[in-house]
Amino acid sequence: MNARVKGFAYGATAAASYGLNPLFALPLYAVGMNTDSVLFYRYFFALVMMAILMKLKGESFALRKADILPLAVMGLLFSSSSLFLFESYNYMDAGIASTLLFIYPLLVAIIMAVFFHEKVSVVTGLSIGLALWGISMLYQGGDGTTLNLTGVLFVFLSSLTYAIYIVGGNRSSLREFSTVKLTFYALLFGILIYVVRLDFCTELQPIPEPIYYINAVSLALFPTIVSLVTMAQAIHYIGSTPTAILGALEPVTALFIGVLVFDERLTPRIAFGVFLILVAVTLIVAFRPLLATAKKYVQVHRHRIFH
Numbered sequence: 001m002n003a004r005v006k007g008f009a010y011g012a013t014a015a016a017s018y019g020l021n022p023l024f025a026l027p028l029y030a031v032g033m034n035t036d037s038v039l040f041y042r043y044f045f046a047l048v049m050m051a052i053l054m055k056l057k058g059e060s061f062a063l064r065k066a067d068i069l070p071l072a073v074m075g076l077l078f079s080s081s082s083l084f085l086f087e088s089y090n091y092m093d094a095g096i097a098s099t100l101l102f103i104y105p106l107l108v109a110i111i112m113a114v115f116f117h118e119k120v121s122v123v124t125g126l127s128i129g130l131a132l133w134g135i136s137m138l139y140q141g142g143d144g145t146t147l148n149l150t151g152v153l154f155v156f157l158s159s160l161t162y163a164i165y166i167v168g169g170n171r172s173s174l175r176e177f178s179t180v181k182l183t184f185y186a187l188l189f190g191i192l193i194y195v196v197r198l199d200f201c202t203e204l205q206p207i208p209e210p211i212y213y214i215n216a217v218s219l220a221l222f223p224t225i226v227s228l229v230t231m232a233q234a235i236h237y238i239g240s241t242p243t244a245i246l247g248a249l250e251p252v253t254a255l256f257i258g259v260l261v262f263d264e265r266l267t268p269r270i271a272f273g274v275f276l277i278l279v280a281v282t283l284i285v286a287f288r289p290l291l292a293t294a295k296k297y298v299q300v301h302r303h304r305i306f307h
Contacts, residue, residue: 007237075189137273
């Protein structure tokens with residue numbers, strides 16, 4: 001498997017796993033837990049898992065002084081993105097929030113173009129446009145209801161901090177870190193937000209029943225560890241912008257969870273939205289290999305014609 005295929009596989013896995021947030025978080029909200037407590041448990045269990053994984057892989061926990069500040073910034077960015085997204089669940093349906101979150105690929109493309117002078121190709125622009133069109137189809141807004149502005153602001157802030165995190169993972173000295181080590185320290189610095197917000201854990205709510213530990217541990221494993229590790233790998237192989245565009249699979253994941261788990265309806269409008277998103281992802285994944293194959297084909301036949 002070549003590096004590009006690996007990158008797209010990792011990117012798709014990262015997006016799909018991050019889309020599992022509502023599945024595990026909403027049951028904890030339903031039993032009265034607040035956002036900070038839910039996220040504290042998510043990051044705490046993820047830290048424990050990552051520490052065990054580092055030990056098993058023989059990874060060193062040592063840091064250079066120069067790496068501490070970038071790691072702290074990355075951890076706070078990712079943690080802030082989680083906090084803003086989970087807060088938005090208190091103001092709007094989680095499926096809508098997950099749908100709106102997908103503006104982050106556009107923000108990544110803008111950041112890369114403005115600050116790093118990365119050229120936005122026609123295919124990249126078309127992929128983003130199709131994906132955003134597809135996302136708009138997933139949101140059933142035709143009943144005249146208006147979205148809560150506070151919830152929209154939280155989702156936008158979540159998208160922005162997530163976009164900066166993605167770019168930072170590709171454009172900082174941390175790119176040379178192993179994925180496991182980068183993820184561990186991102187979680188370690190990220191959990192500090194909830195420690196402070198919970199008044200150094202004096203206001204931490206206990207998990208009410210043992211069965212809900214499944215939700216907390218699943219939040220730590222799938223949308224956190226799996227998503228962070230595979231996203232870091234995807235950025236390493238294919239870069240920030242393609243990884244972000246593959247995030248289109250996140251709301252698709254949320255959609256199918258809604259249909260399969262919560263008995264939501266799959267309407268023709270939603271099906272069309274899924275189709276547009278899959279076309280967008282296919283474009284960004286397949287265009288370069290197809291273009292390379294076409295160029296090679298033309299060169300071979302041109303050589304035959306003139307020789």
